[in-house]
Amino acid sequence: MFKKLIAESMTKSPWIYHVNTGSCNGCDIELVACLTPRYDVERYGFKLAGTPRHADIVVVSGPITSQSKDRLIRTLEQVPNPHCVVTIGSCPQSGNVFKGSYSVEAPLEKFCEVDVAIAGCTPKPEAIIEGLYKAAQILKKKREAMQ
């Protein structure tokens, strides 16, 4: 009975963990803007988690620099299943203007499965909310599949 209640609650409140892999800070600011009262993504239960071990959704920004690559992989390994990976902006998807650089390891698909891609440079907070909502839907499906 409790299990069902916990599962129900978890779908209602997906916690997000944000990894900056060498982003220019544009996408990070927009993600933070989503959490502010202006866009208030907590209305839908999204909450920034302090550690990847508590996270349901991992939000990745930045073009994955060589320095951050190992740390990113370590972080993703710690996220319990089921989880979703969301990319914000062009950088994690393609490397954006940094593609071809010796110190950029994008795209993120090389290291893990990306569930939702939010395009834009940077995306509007509305677009991020949309992406997170989509990720929550996918997460729900994944959780149902696991049970």
Place this chain on the structure above:
Amino acid sequence: MFPFAKKAVSNLFKKPSTVRFPEVESPAKPAYRGRIVYDAEKCVNCGMCIKVCSPGAITRTVEEVEGGEKITYDINLTSCTFCGTCQDFCGTKAISLSDDYHMVAEDPKDLIVSGSRIKEKVAGRVTLKQEDCVYCGLCARTCPENAITVDRATKTWKINYKECVQCGQCISKCPKKALSFQEPKAQGVINGGDCVFCTLCSKKCPVGALTVDRAGKTWEIDRSVCIKCGLCVSSCPKHTLVMGDVDDNTPARFEKSAAPVKSAPAPAAPAKEAPAAPAKEAPASGNAPKTPENALKTVPAAPVADSPTKAQKSAVSVNKAAAAAAPVLSGLIPQAENSWDTGVVLGPDCIYCGLCMRKCPMEAITVDRASKSWQIDREKCVWCGICVSGCPKKTLKIDALSAETAKEAAVPEAPAPEKNAEAASQAKAVPAAAATGVVFGEGCIYCGACAGACPVGAISVDGSEWSIDRDACIQCGACVGTCPMGVLSIGPLE
């Protein structure tokens, strides 16, 4: 304290400032740069957007389909920086950035904006109507592929058809309407008019399309046989053959009239002097060996009492006289008697190295080092200038023959002492030549540059050994000029 309380109380009665986004649509602010909209029908495939896109988000694929080319543009929004440069540069406004920010997808492929259209094959290619062009360079600046080069100073307009994508932007930009799409004309060899009928082209032609008649002064090409290989163009010593547009009206035959030879440096001079010259020259011919039968001109070696320059010039006159004595040569040269107005003239610095003899494509020059004689067969000579450019002493030149003789007649004595002094030094130098040669000094780094420069292959550099074949050396001085260390010189041998 009071203002804050006032604010707090007023806020109590206000609506929350939260943007209630998913429930209520929140439109983007004006001039927001969102999803790219691509209108394939407007696109002219100039590729400017691809060029200006800094993250390289735009790709183009061209497929050959029936009736033209299918051109597809893919704009990858997951790679785009939404800078809007493509929109600014698009000449036809085919690309624009909308205010749609809902760019969220589970599959990144859904974030590729794509558009394609079939572009009908444009008949012809961009062609310039030269007489209308003012060389403003607008077309070159407009061209997205940088296929056009315009030089205002030299009034040249060039297009690289390999680069041209036939977008037609240059045609619409041209203020003088000098550009248009035109069916390309067939390519073929054109005789530019400086032809000296040397027959080198016909010798090089692998298919025998060229017929050159030296005696009749005609050049003819059989365009049905010509394979446009360009061998004749590259072999032409006068650079008069060019590959160009030809049509049915392009003459396949080139003839030279009996008018003064075009290539003569002073065309007016021979025309004036020609009638008077033979009479004056006739007595002078006594000094030189008379060999009119084979029309050979011999320059005797320097130690002869007369100066070499003078001898040479008189020899020219012999030739002239020979040419005038038509009956002897009529079988050989049926042209007008002043047909050899121009020719290779030997200066006083000749060292009889024989390079000109080796280089002459017509084998017209005979040089004998032993007897120090330089002969030229004027009938064979085509004034191609290869000997002139190859002369290490720069003593050969192509000049008007009668003008030379006329000069001698007009200025009888003034430059003579000088020439004589030169000749005297030459006369001294030449006998001493047996004892002179390339002197090898200290400081050689054995780089081998001299061996590479030697026109006769007399020098060999092997490791740290430098050797010279004194018999082969012609003392042209090429090695001396090439030596980076300056250790070589020409001087008396010990």
